């Protein structure tokens with residue numbers, strides 16, 4: 186697996202090293218099984234986190250990417266806790282998009298609580314726009330690129346998903362991917378500070394959310410997403 190962007194079908198961008206997995210590991214496993222190439226980008230190394238060193242977190246992120254069979258996992262090394270939609274950050278993300286040339290991009294929803302998620306979402310949205318401008322950042326060898334869709338994670342209670350993905354066949358594997366980030370979750374006897382993620386019930390509750398969402402569409406488990414752009418449906422009968 187590479188640590189720099191290469192061409193893929195699907196790009197997922199998260200602020201911290203476990204955000205992508207917690208938001209959509211099941212969908213990524215499904216897309217991989219369907220034959221699509223997956224690329225992962227973390228904006229920060231999670232150095233502000235209460236548990237796990239940056240080195241631990243890097244090793245865990247690479248293990249998770251391996252479990253997802255990702256083509257690459259890159260880290261932009263933006264400052265954890267101070268992610269901001271600066272011109273530098275936007276330009277770096279444009280280069281990631283132009284190198285990886287994804288058909289679709291997934292990232293945080295702009296109304297999530299953590300400021301890094303909010304600003305990360307904005308960086309990705311602005312970079313999606315500028316990546317298509319031929320005269321923006323004329324880096325030699327990089328062609329402009331326009332992804333077909335920017336899709337947001339729907340992981341917070343204030344967000345109503347636009348669509349759900351059936352992950353029933355990848356439900357157990359999803360949590361195998363997530364628990365690659367072992368430093369972040371409950372470990373009996375650990376002396377590290379307790380966090381929202383490390384409380385004993387956290388993963389049980391995430392599983393329950395997936396199962397509940399599955400029930401909404403008549404399957405065992407599902408993940409939800411938001412598309413904010415207008416959907417062009419050529420054949421409503423086939424689509425629905």
Ligand SMILES: [Zn+2]
Nearest residue numbers: 200201204299
């Ligand atoms: Zn995060």
